[in-house]
Amino acid sequence: MVFYFTALITVGTASYAVFSKNITRCAFSLLYSFFGMAVLYGLLSADFVAVVQLMIYVGGILVLLLFAVMLTGNIELAANSNKTASRWLGYPLGMVIFVLLVSVFLRVPWGKSAVQAYLPTIRAIGESFLGRLLLPFEFLSIVLLAVVIGAVVIVRNRNVCNASEEEEST
Amino acid sequence: MDAMVEQGPEGSFVLGKVDDLLNLARKNSLWYMLFGTACCAIELMQTGGPRSDADRFGMVFRATPRQSDTLILAGTITYKMASRIRLLYEQMAEPKYVIAMGSCANTGGLFQESYAVVNGGDLFLPVDVYIPGCPPRSESLIEGLMLIQQKIEKEPWLKKAWTNTKNPKDPQIEGLL
């Protein structure tokens, strides 16, 4: 029962986020979607993932998204907010992804497993990160490092431009 | 209290008791708005200070009209300010009370003959308590606030809330807003 309730909330708010015209409301409805997802993780006894989902998606990504939405001028105008590449590119792409997901869904042998007691999953996650999955983990770290450096470079460049403009004007 | 039992319909005794409790709550948490128009505001600040501590009665200042119960007209009111004060009053949440503090807010006082000064806050707001003085000392202001408390004690709040919240004495000045 809890599962269906959360699933309903998650899917409902996610579809609201997709279909609503008011982009700020879209962003806020994502909150409930993320929250419902965290609850679903919790129901699957993945407590660590659930908490991290809350922490990173709600605390970090959603807030950044809201900042971007709120600090952009005239975001309420459809011309500014809903600029898409092409409607005729979008529909087939969506269909392809949908078919892909359905085929995966049909192929996986869904076995009913007994509900496990809550076991600490953190140790297992940590060990696999530093053991079996070390290479992808390090790769991800490098990508993130590159992103951080890139962000710093972009901000620095803009500052330099502003400074030179100010010098010219004075 | 007795008068209320006589007034009310059947079952008014219970309502009266509940009213007593609610009025006790309302009178002991009379938040005033941090708003001064002229020199009386100095005494208003002083009232929150150590020598005459308004916080003893649960009166703290709020910066926003939405959360305050009392509007203290502290000082001379000009016509230009009057429309702003009226706007602030309209923004306050019911139930709300107004105190006219000092001669200027009562009658225009020293500046009564001036072309720019309103001759008393009651010409555009429903004033509950008038405090004389130029400026009134903080003791006077505390007494004014306690008069508001006495007024609250006598109000049948529940019945008022169910019937009509509009004050009949309220001068409805449409042009101000």
Added chain:
Amino acid sequence: MTSEALIDYVKGLLGDKTKWADPEAGDNFLTVASEDWKNICQTLATDKKCSLTYLRNFTGTDYPEDDEIELTAHTFSYSEKHGLIIKTRISREAAVCDTLSKIWPAAIWYEREIFDLLGVSFNNHPDLRRILMPEDWVGHPLRKDYKQQETYRGIPTTRPA
């Protein structure tokens, strides 16, 4: 420059365009015709020896018996350490004058005040609105024959007895 020297210098500079006050009256001030008002202020403000660059005060007075409004500008020079009062008179009915805001930017607010309270309109003023009274106020309170309106937005202006 001492005040006597300044008076002599300005007399030489402006010639017969000025009318000087009786020295017995206290302050030394010169009265100019309203047509020369802007040019003379410009000259006095930019002249090297006068350099009256600072407008200390700018105000007006109503004289209904003469049917005139007098405008008074108190100027000062920080570099030369001397000051001068310049006056002009304009008619009450067509109360129009040139703006000084191009010479002294401080005059913008002073002129708004004179406009507000005396009803003098200034040509070429960048932002001529009421500054003290509400925007929809009727009349100019510092005119001697001013009659206050009965109510302002529903507030009675006299206290009912």
Added chain:
Amino acid sequence: MNALADFIINSLGLSGLSAELVMLLLVVAVAAAVFGIGMTISGLLTLAERRVAGRIQSRIGPNRVGPFGLLQWLVDGLKLIMKEDVVPHDADPHMFRMAPYLVVVGVFAAFASLPFGQLLIASDLNVGILYLLAITSLVTVGVLMSGWASNNKWSMIGGIRAAAQIVSYEIPTALSVASIILISGTLSMQGIINEQGGWPWQWYIFYNPFTFAVFFLYFTAALAEGNRIPFDLPEAESELVSGYNTEYSGMRFAGFFLAEFANIYLMSAIATTLFFGGWQIPGVTPEQQAGSLVLQITGMVVFMSKSAVGCFVVIWIRWTLPRLRIDQLMSLCYKYLIPLSFVCLGGNAIYLLIFPKPSSANTLVHMITTLFGGVLIVIFVTRVMYHHRISGVSLDLNFLARGEKGKYNPETQVRAYGSFRKKYEKKQGAK
């Protein structure tokens, strides 16, 4: 939980009800209890704030309702319920109404995983401390939502400031918590307390010099996360009217207000758990405590008094320090707190490599750090006593003062002036 539900069904003879329903009721009951405890604590804290502020400003503070004004918070709450609930005309009504709930839920849900006693915890999660950090991020979104939905520029600025501040200070908070997790090896709140002991040298604050520094980093960052002075930019009254809650009246405002005070208690309770040994009683092992009801209650009292001291310090800071500027706030976070917490995290890791857990060298380090902390406290107290002595004002720490305590006495002031003058003259004479 299921076993408990079965037990209740069997013992009360409610076999007609399904186990799921009983469990649901149980969960609701526990949630209500946690919410009630949280409300009471934050209500009492509002009163404590006003009383302490009164004493600090040599006023008295609310003392008319109940003994020592102890019922003032109930009266305030009752009044706020009765106030009109204003929704501005231009506001986004649904989101305007929703925002206080998010803030309240975000803060009070965190109370579910606070260990008030060894057995007094609503749910001892495996990821307890992470859960606390995560669920409070709902507050950020709630505050942003209230700021945006009010359609008021002060609210908007306040909301954006609050969100920027909370998101930034989440990093040093999480990093200082990570230091403690590194030492304890567990994320569960009870686990962290169990690793510590009752005596001060067994607490994590005195574990090694790095944790000693980490505590102050955590405290500063948590102050900023709770939007308290000196970091109260989101609701700076002199600049932003009331920040994000400018347009709120009545019960919705009370929600924000209570959440703010609940947040103070939350940060003090987390500090107690992480650094001050939680409910551990000196000289009593957890095994002994588990068996005895008296020790359980003592443990709860110990936990509560430790967090009460934390709350007092927060209130004390609020009425002492001025407010920071927004750029100072951000540079404090990104230029000082984050690098320092990284240093402390690395230091702790290296320390753990050099001194593996049970060793006599380890105990020595604990003792030295405790001594250092004690010396700091002694220095602080002597400084305060010195300044108090030369100021010549009679000390009155009676926070529950009813009447005319701490009177103005002109003589003491004259005496103080006299002592200053003597010193001044001595200095002049020496020259």
